[in-house]
Amino acid sequence: MPSTHAAAFDLFGWFGGSDEPPAPSAEALPYSLDYTVGGGKSDLEQTLKDASTLQSLQDEPPPDAAALAARAEADLPRLIDALWGAGYYNARVAINVAGVPLTLQAPRTEAAARAAAGYRARALVPIQVVVDPGPQFELRNVAIREAGTGRPFLPSELPPRVVKIEPGDPARSADILAAEARIVDYFRAESRPFAKVEEREPVVFHPALAMDLSLAVDPGPRAGIGPITIQGAENVDPAVVRSFIYTEPGDPYSPAALASMRKSISQIEALGSVRIREAETLDSYGNLPLFVELTERPLRVIGASAQYSTTDGPALRAYWAHRNLFGGAERLRFEGNLFYLTEDGGQPDEEDEEFDWSDLGGRFRASFLKPALWGTRNDLLVDALVERDRTEGYTSRLVNATAAIRHRFSETFSIQGGIEYERGQTTDVLGQIDYTLVGLPLSLSYDSTDNALNPTEGIRLIASVTPYPEFLGSSVPITIAKGTASAYYSLDEEARYVLAGRIGLGSIVGADLEEIPANRRFFAGGGGSVRGYTYRSLSPTFLGEPVGGRSLIEASLEARIKVTDTIGIVPFVDAGTAFESSYPDFDERIRVGAGLGLRYYTGIGPIRLDVAIPVNPERGDPSYAIYVGIGQAF
Template identity: 55%
Template sequence: MRFWRRARHAVALSGGCAFATLLSLQAEPARAFDLSSLDVFGLFTKKDEPPAPSPSALPYKLEFDLGEADDAKALTRSLQDASLLYRLRQDAPPDGESLSRRMATDLNPMLDALWSQGYFNADVTLIVDGVPLKVGAEPNATLVRVLEAHRNRDAVPITVVARPGKIFGLRRIDIVERDESGSPAIADAVKVSRLKAGDPATAAALRAAQAALVDHMRAQSRPLAKVVELRPVVDHAAGIMDVTYVLAPGPLAGFGDITVGQTDEIPPEVVRSFIYLEPGDPYSPKALADTRRSIATIPAVGSVRLREGDKLDGAGNLPIFVEVTERPKRLLGFSARYSTIDGPAVKTYWEHRNLFGGAERLRLEASVFFAPRIDGTKIQRFGDFKESDLGGRFAFSFMKPALGGSRNDWLLDGVATRERVGLNRYGGYTARYGNVTSAIRHRFSDTFSVQAGIEVERGQTSDVLGQVDYTLVGIPLSVKYDSTDNLLDPTRGFRATASFTPYPTFLGSTVGIYQTKAAVSGYYALDEDKRYVLAGRVGFGSISGASLDEIPATRRFYAGGGGSVRGYAYRSLSPLGPFRQITGGRSLLEASVEARIKVTDTIGIVPFFDAGTAFESSLPDGKQKLQMAAGLGFRYYTGIGPIRVDIAAPLNPRKGDKPVALYVSIGQAF
C-alpha cells in the first residue's frame, strides 16, 4: 500500500490535493501457508491465545476496537490482514524496545488498509495500559517501561483503537486520452470504467476501473494501451474524491509473426497446427485466449504461455511468442459413479500422452458395472447374485494429432462390451458386441471440425423382439461446433454435433440402416461474474432402412438416465412391444433446461427440467408421449470441474418407476 503512505503527508496540508499515482498500489506479497491459521476447529493451535509469559520474551495479545463502525467485522479483518503484530502474535519479541518498534511499524499499514476502503479521515492508535502510540510518533521510554512491566507476568494487552469515520464517495470522474489526434479510443469511457458518482472511493474500485479501461482498449485492437497516470484528489472537508485517468491508447495493430518456442518433447509443428491466428489478423485478447485453449486441447500439453512483444514490428503488428510445457507422459486413474436406479459403476484407465514422440495419445479403459435384471427375478440376498449381474466394457482410443503438421488428426477407437440394460417391470435387452472405428478429423478452427471414417461392428442382441446377430460396416460422417468457454462447466456459448452414418449391405452389413443424430446445447450467463447461468439442450435421433425387429437393440433409441431424462432408469424410455416390454425406437427426442446458480464460490444449486422419449417411427410423432422429470441439483466446484449431485423425480411416472432418483458424477449434466 505504498501509494496511501506517500499521499498521507500531502493530504494533511489541505482539504483537497492531488495524490501520487495509484499505479504503484500493489497487493501484499504471497505468504507461506501457515497451519496455525486453521483454527476453525482448533486442530493445530489456538491462534488467539498468546504464548506463556517468560523471563526472556514479551508475549502480547491484540484487541481491536472499531467503535460503532457499521462494517466493524469486515474492517477488523482488513486491519488484521495488514497488521504485522497480528501475523507475528505467536512470535513474542525479546524485550519492550523490540515490541514498541513492532508496534510503530504496524500503524501505517493499518491506516493504509482503512484508506484503501475509502476511509480517508480514519485514525488508528495503539494503546497499552492507557499509554498511546499514534501515527507518526516514535516509541518513547514511557511506553517501553509499560511494556516491560508485563515481563514474566502476563501477556501485554495491546488495543488497536480505530475510528474510520465516514466512507468517502466519488464526485467527479474524468477520463482523458493523451493522444487526441484521431477519434477517441473509448466512446463512453466513464461507462466502461463502471465508476459512478456517489460510489465508495475504494482502492479496489479504482484498480478495477483501470483494468476495465485497459481491457476495453485492448479489445479494440490496441495491444499497447495503458493508463499512464491516475490523479485522485481528496476533499477531506466534503468527504469526497475526484479522480482523473489519463489514457495512452496506442496504435491499432494486428498480430505479427507467431513464433513457437519451447515445447519440451512435443514437436513444434503439432503445436503450430492448433494455432489458428494468422499474421495480419486484428489483434484481439479473445483470440489469444482461444489460442491458449486450443493448444491446451493437445493431450500432451500441460501449460501454455503466450507472450506478447513489447513493441510493434515494422508492419505495425505485434509479435506473439508461444511456449508450452509437457504433461507427465503416463496417467493411471480410477473413477466411480452411482445412481439409485442404474446402480454403481467403477472404471480404471491408463493413458500415454506422447506414445511415439509425436504427441500421440493412447488410452485404455476397463469398467465394471451393475447389469439390472430384466427377467422378473430380484436379488434378495448375497447368495442370489450371479456373474451375469455384472456388465463389463473394455475400450481403447488412439489419436495421432496434426498428421504431417496439418490440421488433420487420425482417430482410432475400439470397444468390447457385455451389458444388460432395462428394468424388471418393462424388460430391456442384453448385448455383446465389439466395435472398431477409424476416422480423420479436420479442424477448420478451434470451434469447428468435420470428421469422416469407417466403422465395423459385430455383435448379438436379445430382447422381447428376438435375437439379432449382426455385422455393421458403415461410413460415419460428423460435424462439431463448440464455442463454449469450459468443457466441464460451460457458462457461455453453444455446442452442436450432428452425424450421419450409412450402413449399406454392399459394404458387408447384414442389415442396411441409416442413422442420424444431432444435439444442440446453449449456455447464457445472466451476470458478469457468471453466478447465474441458464443452460438448455435438445437431442434428436433417427434410424431408417429397416424394421424395428431387424435393427440391433443397441442401435435403437432409448431415453432416460443421468445424461438424458433424469428420474428414469438408464435407457428405459421407449415404445412398448409384446408383454409391455420396451423395444427401443427408430427416433428420439429429448430436451433439458437448467438454471445453474452459485450460492458461494464453491457451492451451487441447479433446478432442472427434463423431457424425452423414443418413438417407434423414424421421426418423432404423437403416438408416444414424452416422459417428464424435474429435480434439484447440488454442485461443489473444484479446480477440475464441478462435482454433481442430482435428485430427480418423474412428473408423469409409469407404473413401477421409482419416485426419486439420485445421480452423482463429475461435470455438469450437459
C-alpha cells in the same frame, strides 16, 4: 480446544472455520481483537479486517509484548490506506493495546508493550481498533486525456461505458484502478497492445470533501499479430503445434485472439502449460511478434475410477495412455470398464442373492489419435470396441471398429467423417437379432464453453448422422441421426450463479422397430439422461418391458449455485422419453425427474452428487436415485 474441534468438523469449509484466538500460554502472547467503527459505517469492518495483519496473524501470536506492540503499530498505516482506498480521506485510526492507544501521531509502543506483558499466561491481550472514518469523499471532476497531446478522448474513441466512473461517484481508489484496467483492456482489444496509463493525478480537497482526478492515457499504435515462435516443445513436432494456431501473421492483435490460441494449443494432450509472451516492440511491418512457451506432460498416464448409482449399479474403469507415441503428439489409449448388469441397480434378486458371473458386463476400447496429418488441420482417429452390455430391456454383444478424419476449422468448430463396422447380437422381448452394420458416420462439433468439466458460459453442440446402407454390407439398412445442444449463462461476474440447459434429439429411419438391433434403438433414463429413472428404461414397452424407440427427446435445466468457493448446490429438472415413430409424436408420456445436487469444486473439476426422484413415475420405477461422478452432469 474449541477452535480445533471446529476446524476438524468443517471438512469442506461449510462454516468458514473458527475465528477464536489461541488460548493464553507462557510461550506466546495471544490476543483478542475487536473493531469499533463510528459514523454508522459498520460495513467498513470487513475492509479493515482484510488490511490488518493483526487480523490475518491472530492465530500466530507473537512471542513477546514488544513484538505485539510492533505488530499493532505496523497496522496503523495499513488501515489508513484501506480507508483512503474506500474514499475516507479524513479517517482517524487508533489501536488500543491493553488500554494504551496507538496512533500515527503518538505510537507509544513502549507503554503498550509494558501493558501487554502483564497478560502473559493469564489472559488474552485485549486489542481494540477504533476508527472514526469521517465523511466519504466524492469525485468532483474526472478528466481522461490522451498522453502527449492532452486532448480529451471523444466518446467514439473511449465510450463512457468503459470508464464507468463520473462526478458524484465515491472517490474510491479501487474504483479508479478498476477504471484504469478497463481503459487499458479496451484499447488492447482495439489492437493496441502497448496501451497504458502514463499518469494518474488525484487531487484531494479536504474542505470540499472532493477529489479531482486526471488520467493521461497512451493508447499506443495499432498492431497485427507478427511471427509466432514456438519454444519448449522438445519432443513434440512444432508443426503439430502450429496446426492448432488459427491466427495468421497480420491478423489484428487482441487479447481474445491470444486467449483463443492458448485454449486451442491446450487441446494437445502431450502438452502441459501454454504461455504466450508478447514482444516488447513491434517489428518492421507494425506487427507484434509472439512467443509460445510450452511444457510437456509425462508421456504415459494410468488411472482408474469407480462410480455408483442406485439405479445403474456399480462400475469400475481403468485406462492407460501414451501421449506422444511417435513424436507427433500421437495418443494411444486403452480403456476397460467393468459393471454389474442386474436389472435393478446392481441389487441381487430377492429369490437368488448369490453373485452370478453372467451379470457381469463390460467394454474394452482401444483408440489412436494422430493429430495434424502432414502438418494440416486434419486429424486421424481410429477406435476399436468390444462390449457386452445389458439394460432393463435388452442384452447385447458386439465388436466395433471406426476410422475417421476430423477437420478443425477453428478451436471451437470441427467436422468429422469416416467409416464404421459393427457386428453384434441383441436379445430382448421382441426376439434375437444378429446383425452387421457398415456405415459412413458424419458429425460436427461446436464448443465455445470456457471449461470442459465445469462450463460457466458458452454453447456446446454435437450433431451426427450415420447411414448404414445395404450396398455396403449392412444387414439392417437404417440411418441414425442424433444431436445434443447445451448452453451456459453466468448471472454474475464471478460465475457463482450459472444457468445451464440441454436438449437432445434423435431419429432412426429405414426399418421397422423390431428389425433394428435393440442397442441401436433410443432409450431415455439414467445419470446422463433423465435422472431419477433406471438407466435406458424410458421408451415404448411390449409385455411390460422397454423395447426402445426410433426417436428421442430429452431436456435438462440446472441452476448451479456456489455457496462457498468449494461447495455448490444444483437444483435440477430433467424430462424426456423415446417414441416408436421416427420422429417425436408424443404418443408416449414425457417422463420428468427432479432433484438436488451437491458439488465439491476441486482443481480438476467438481465432484458431483445428485439425488433425483421421478416426478411422474409408473409402476416399477424407483422411488429415488443417487448419482456420484466427476464433472457436471452436462
